[in-house]
Structure formats: structure tokens, C-alpha cells
Amino acid sequence: MPVCMVKGKKQLTTNEANLTRLVTKCRWVVPNTMISSIGDLVKITGGILNKYKRPLVCNPENEEVAKKMLDRSVLVNSLQTYVEENNLIRRRTVYLPINASGxxxxxxxxxxxxxxxxxxxxxxQLKQAPGYxxxxxxxxxxxxLLLCKESETLLQVKIQSRHSKSTIHTLWIDYNAGSSVQKPVNGWYCTCKVGARMVGCCAHVASVLWYLGLERHMKSLKPSRLSGNTSISYAHTSTLSVNPSTSAGIEE
Known part of the structure; x- marks a missing residue:
């Protein structure tokens, strides 16, 4: 079962978010009336499939994705630690507005x-990216976008929640400069409910990566008539060092 949020908390821990993603990756819709007997039904269905059907994993790519998810489920979010230790959530900096579509x-x-x-x-998450x-x-x-003075490769982004107009999610992305790097993104962290996970990323982080890394070069997306603003902070004075063995969301 996915981890339930404890009353009073606003975000799952990295471990909780990682374990939850392992569950939701292979989810099926279950009617409320069947929840009490779902355990027995899964065992019966699994037994029948194991006896009379071929293995469900027929595509080697699925096995590769499953292995990546299990490997990343034990990672800690070092970028979250960096953000919290340096008080980047509340600390004010001087921002320079720019247009990232240029x-x-x-x-x-x-x-x-x-x-x-x-x-x-x-x-x-990628399906949500064009909408965001x-x-x-x-x-x-x-x-x-807004430029700030924190790190040469650290982006801070503020995106309004699509569920509530009064909720703003702040996220950070640490990337490696250049298009020829083997690992383009070092880490990410978002203040949304599942934003600390390393098994994949939330839709907010995905939307920024999708736009900055792909869409703005293709320019295929048309703006909506009902549009707001996305504020992105780009840090450019010191270098953030993130341990790839513990924080990287992508294996080399």
C-alpha cells in the first residue's frame, strides 16, 4: 500500500515517497467494496497467472526500469539536505527576471x-508537463525566470499547484552544464507532497526539465489564454557539490 500522510505533516520523507512510488508504478483501480478482500484476490489471481500464463515481464526494458527503481529507492535526497541546511526555502535573495524562452x-x-x-x-509526469x-x-x-546568486548550476523554481490557486510549490534542480554530459541532472527537490523522492520525480520537476531541456528548443507548445507565471531562480556564484552516489536521480 502507498504510505499515508501522517496528520500534521505536509510532505512524505524521501524513503516514504520512494516506497510509495514503487507501489503506484504498478497500480490498478480497486473498488472500495473490494479492499477488505483484495489480499486474497491478489493471491488467487497471481496463482492462476503463474500456473497457466507466461511471465508478465515480457519486455526486457520493463525489467531494466524495475531494477533502476529498486536501486534508487535506497538513495537519500542530498539536494533536499543542501536546501534545508542552507535555508534556501525561506532565505531571500536578489532576483533578476529573464525570459527562458529565449x-x-x-x-x-x-x-x-x-x-x-x-x-x-x-x-x-511527462504527460502533465505540457499542461503545467x-x-x-x-x-x-x-x-x-528569476536569476539568483547561489550556485552556477542550481535552479530554483516556483510553480502554482494545479489543484489549488493558493498553493505554490518551490523546487530546486541541480544540473551539469552542457549537452554532451553523460549525467545531465544531478538531483532535484520539490516542496510538494512527493517532491523528496528519488524514484522518479514529481510532475513539477518534470515540467521544468521538459521545458528547459526539450520543449523550448522545439517551440511546439502554444501558450494558454489563461496563463500565470513560473518563477525560476538561477544561481550563479558558487558551485554546489552533490554526491552522485547518494543524490543522483540518474545512474551514469
């Missing part, structure tokens, strides 16, 4: 759809 952030790595799927470990991006594009197609 030529800014030229050192942000270009990402392919395959690279994005390797980060998200699923397609749900379209909502925050201006009518003229501008994608507003």
Missing part, C-alpha cells in the same frame, strides 16, 4: 524524451 541558460543540457523518461521512470508549462507561459509565449 537564449538564456544556454548551458542547460538538452534532453531527449528517452533521457526524460529515465529521470521520471514513467510517462505520467502552457499554464505558466504568457500570451506572448514568454517563460519568466
Amino acid at each position: 537564449t538564456v541558460l544556454e548551458n542547460f543540457p538538452k534532453l531527449t524524451e528517452e533521457m526524460l523518461r529515465d529521470i521520471t521512470l514513467g510517462i505520467y 508549462t502552457r499554464e505558466h507561459l504568457s500570451e506572448s509565449g514568454n517563460y519568466e
